[in-house]
Amino acid sequence: MKNEHKHELFEQYPQLNELAKKATVLWENTNWMKNPETTLFTMAEVDDAEATLQRFSSYLKVAFPELLESDGLIESTIKEIPAMKSAIEQAYDVAIPGQLLLKCDHALPISGSIKARGGIYEVLKHAERLALASGRLKEVDDYAILATEEFQSFFQQYTIAVGSTGNLGLSIGIMGKKLGFNVVVHMSSDAKEWKKALLREKGATVIEYEADYSVAVEQGRQEAEQDPKCHFIDDENSKDLFAGYAVAAKRLKEQLERTNISVDEAHPLFVYLPCGVGGGPGGVAYGLKEIYGEHVHIFFAEPVASPCMTIGLMTGLHDAISVEDIGLDNRTEADGLAVGRASKFVGKVMETYISGCYTVSDEELFTSLGLAMESEGLFLEPSAHAGMYGAIRLLQQGQSYLEKNALVNHLPQATHLVWATGGSMVPPTMRAAYLAKAEEFN
Template sequence: MNSNDQHELFQQFPQLKEVANQHTVLWENTNWLAKPTTSLFSLQEVEEAQETLLRFSSYLKVTFPELMKSDGLIESSIKSIPAMKQALEEVFGVTIPGQLLVKCDHALPISGSIKARGGVYEVLKHAERLALASGKLKEEDNYAVLATEEWQTFFQQYTIAVGSTGNLGLSIGIMGKKLGFNVVVHMSSDAKEWKKAMLREKGATVIEYQADYSVAVEQGRQEAVQDPMCHFIDDENSKDLFAGYAVAAKRLKDQLEEADIAVDKAHPLFVYLPCGVGGGPGGVAYGLRELFGEHVHIFFAEPVASPCMTIGLMTGLHDAISVEDIGLNNKTEADGLAVGRASKFVGKVMEHYISGCYTVTDQELFTSLSLAMEREGLFLEPSAHAGMFGASRLWQKGQSYLEKHSLVNHMDQATHLVWATGGSMVPSAMRTAYLAKR
């Protein structure tokens, strides 16, 4: 993008200049609709994902003993964090009306991040597709049989590849190797060393790039095309990934009902989702809006150096604009969010679904990381802490949104949900290093 094009964009979208200067902003999506629809995805695909995961529950119980208690269900709890709410208010001088909860995807079984939803699901879906096509498995069979040596040998004929900054690669590497697949993970320069090491320990092949996430994905995609036995899990375009994430919505609805937390006009639900390329938060957002309609308000959170979804939605250019186009360097400690160009597929779906996006600094992430550990004994990796600032950003910078949607008088009855996207698998030495960066 040349300087004239950049100047024109700044003229057309004044808030984009603030984003380019790495100011913390809250962007309100004026294309939000009370009853959104999209032709790019359907609830039927979410229902099919739920059914597939149910068929695999017997296999998952056998191969991951930690899932015995949940009967093969990969799910996390919700938790109230009042001490963290108070800490954020004190340290940052903010107001957070209503209650603050955390959705504990940092503790999800198998791979300890939200990617244990979409990533694990797509691997299972691909395995099922191959197994059914072979004629050796039927949908009505007990899928625990897939844990046998015979099926391990069968899946060893095939390769699964993915481009990742870390957590998606981990989920696919762990699940893929467990089934018997060859797994190749194309890792960007932002990926943490411990994630690469863990993947190699599991038996996956890790290919490293000095470039960013987009290059790793593109290289992985090109190599996979040349191998008919290779399935590429495309984080930028995969509907299977999206469906796996969307399954979380119905489960959250059940959890809120069990906790007697109402979601209606007088009790609005605000959900804050850290966002990289967009698949995870996009799938969750789609499911939640389909279930709760206009009573759920969803904001994506991004680092000031990597606000790819913010600028894609703000300008309507989606993947045709990158953070580098407005002078940002895409360098952040929040490795899972270090993405310069958003998914076109997710951006187009989200145009009428999400309420907006906001940005956070790396320093805020580390301060929040330390506070959560001190006050709640809760450890999340830096990228997951982007969600912690949603309620205060909204109250400070989103008054027009609250007024437009007649929410101001209901904020004391609001529920704010931070979607904790990762953290339980971070090694102790890395945790110590993170805590020292406050």
């Protein structure tokens, strides 16, 4: 980006100056609409994803016995975290009106992160497409037959590739190898060693890059284009990934209803989603907004070194601006969020859907990590803790948003939902190292 253009942007969007200094900020999306619409995606695609996942439930029960109890459904619980609420209120001297809930995607079956939604769905969708086209499978069949040697041999002819900082690669590697595919995961320098090791243990090929996430994705995309039997799962542009994530919104609606939690004018729902390139939080946000309209308020959480979605939405430039363009280094302990350039597709959809974005420091991530373990016996990986600061940022810096949308009087009846995006697969040694680091800040 040329210096004169950069100077103009900083003048036009003063918060860029704060972001460039790695300040913890809340950016309010003034394009937010109570009932937005987009031409880029439809709820029909979400319904189709939900039906596809249902067809695969019999296969998933055979392939992953841990899904027997949920009847082949890959889903996580919601739970109230009152002790964590008290701990974070005390640490930051803020009283959070309403209740604080956790969406436990850190404990999702198979791959232990939110990526078990979109990533696994796209692998299943691709497998179904190939099997149907070959005549080996019909939609009316019991999909448990996909666990047979015949289908394993069939899928071995094909390759699935992906670029990832970690969790998406894990979900695709585990699911792809289980079906029989060859899997190639292009991993950026931010990816944790244990995630690479686990993928190799599952039989996936891991290609490592010294560069960041965007380079890993681009290289993966280019290599896949050379092989007609290779399907590239494009984290930056995939509608299948987006649809898989969006199914979570329909499931959450059922969970809230079952626990008698209302979402309406008098009972607003605030949702805080850690954000990397944007696919996971974008899909969830799209589904929730389509379901709840003006009564849900969604904020994306990003590291101070990697606020790619914030600057993309703020400037309207989306993938045409990177965090490096404003002088940031994209280096953070939150590996899943270490993305320098946001998805253009997701950014364009989110323009009128989300209420805003906020940033968190690595120090805050580890402070929260320690508080959650101490108060709730709850372990999440650092990136998942970005969601814990949503209510804090909103109450400290979002007064104008709350007043403008007549929310102040309804806050005592509000539900604050932190989307816990990953953590259950972190190995014991890494978990101990994270907790030791958290002790430095508590």
